[in-house]
Amino acid sequence: MKKASLKDIAQQAGVSTALVSYVLNGKEKETRVGEVIAQKIRQIAKELNYQPNHLAKSLRSGKTYTIGLIIADISNPFFANIARVVEDEAKKNGYTVIIGSCDEHAEKSWDLLNVLINRQVDGFIIVSCEGSENQVHYLKERNIPFVLLDRHFPEIQTDFVATNNYKASYDAGVHLIQSGYSKIGIMAYKSNMYHMEERVRGYKHALRDNHIEFHDSWLKEVHFETMDSEVRTAIDEILASEQRVDAMIFATYGLAINALKYINELRLKVPSDLAIVSYGQAEVFDLYYCPITYVQQPLEMLGKTAVEFLLTKLKNPEESMKQILMEAKLIARESSKAKPALTG
Amino acid sequence: MKKASLKDIAQQAGVSTALVSYVLNGKEKETRVGEVIAQKIRQIAKELNYQPNHLAKSLRSGKTYTIGLIIADISNPFFANIARVVEDEAKKNGYTVIIGSCDEHAEKSWDLLNVLINRQVDGFIIVSCEGSENQVHYLKERNIPFVLLDRHFPEIQTDFVATNNYKASYDAGVHLIQSGYSKIGIMAYKSNMYHMEERVRGYKHALRDNHIEFHDSWLKEVHFETMDSEVRTAIDEILASEQRVDAMIFATYGLAINALKYINELRLKVPSDLAIVSYGQAEVFDLYYCPITYVQQPLEMLGKTAVEFLLTKLKNPEESMKQILMEAKLIARESSKAKPALTG
DNA sequence: TATTCAAGTTTAAACGATTAAGCAACTTAT
């Protein structure tokens, strides 16, 4: 049994497709469709279980009610969760989401962008990866609506919804200091992405403001692709250095996971051998023998707001630029608990 | 700058849209397009950065090169990963995937199905949830191509790709028995889904074949929606019973996570107080203080094969029914390590 | 009685692509 079209209904009712369209779109009043025929049309539509063809609608209207969500790394549970939020929120508003992960590769991101543009998505929500500035410029030029999520480029004027990473790292640093740690390292991605730089900057300023001198050996930057091995080397180095750290901040979930695996292998005890604060959030952090202190980003709000921004922009393209930085919350757990005073 | 259409190119080249279409689809030979004009068309297409409109193509051809992936529970990392595999594999074949999670609700699954049908997806890959048999029947009736993934209904003839859950549980049971555990419990979802029944059946047969009498109190079935609280009660009960278990199998990732949290709270030591084998796979299992033994399902293969089945069916709707059960592999870790002999 | 108006309906173009069929203008064969 093939799908019924407007034409099928029109034929059965003995009227033109126009009337059917009017009735089924609730425009019978404005377009003065007779009450009797309207009833009949509705009846037949029901009998044939009519479902409008979205393609045809979209082709005609130029709107697909679809948004493209490009995520830098879907294997990160933080992003996976944010994707869910975006999907749910979009669905509530009658939009469908097509998700793609570029796995931190600008090239893959570019491909995704093109595929989705050809599929005529109405707009984009994007968690940008390094080197994708040109893509953002392209969207601006082409006048395709989009909102950057979680990461943005301060030198490009765009809508965005992100976390105040500077503040989050600053808080994390202060927390560790107040807990009695004074030699604090940080591990981040080697990247010139703004959000990553901010995470490092906040940490450094926390040290500075508490009169702790920062040592270059405390900052470890590793490449995303070769994280597995580089994290190990980095940990080795940071522990072997003269200024051996007693606490570390991990700027991403992936770094923390890899580091924790290695720390376990080394039989280092958290927090006595090494205190830890990490970005990201996941069940692992709860179930680790020593629950991990983490930076809780307002995941739900980030996702919802991004959708909201995009949808208002779709409704009114002239809408002014919207930019928001949301505050993260440090969830203190055992992995950073106060150091027993040495003089105790 | 608006998107260029065939018409725009045709106008610039001073030819009909037909010629442009022929050239850009590589049909210039069959349709005898002049070499000179063909070059010109290609040139202009490039200049205008022509990208074909997928909607129009699809409307005309009846194919969208889109597949709908309906997942029972995307928050389960196993499914999240399988979704990635499906997406990647589909993309390799020029297909786009639209993912939806029904969160184990048949009603939500039905909504998703309809949304995606209206969006004219070419076919479905579905991880069915309880009570969705009618949906499967509906797809069969409507002759919409689909493949069931991971879960299937033995009483309905369909294509499917799934794990041999009976065997997996049997192996898990035997492994625990051989490791010296003799009072083995299992926690599963309260469900009449076949895959869940198989997981329990395999476990029971492992006991039977090893001359261990199964006790009703060893089987705990909890509801998906109220898992958080029910798991705790179930653990309490199973530990308080006369036949207190010394090992447990968790039939899903979610159950294991909830149980482990509670077990931690109770300060029970794994495996000495309680040995554990779980379904699902995730970083948690590696990072737990005592790495968790788990049933490793052939995730990659499952996803790829499902896509493969669906695509061959799309290419040739007359293709015969395809059904596959794949074997899981038990990854033995510390959480189920051999019990020290009492007489040692 | 002629004119205007409203109600109820149809027509046809449009969205952007594909493709069978048709039509000139040549060339070649008979």
Add this chain to the structure above:
DNA sequence: ATAAGTTGCTTAATCGTTTAAACTTGAATA
């Protein structure tokens, strides 16, 4: 010289919808 074939291109229908514009009635107004 005429028929047949080849080459190179255009026309127009089609997919399923939407919607402005036109059209037909019959009733109300002047």
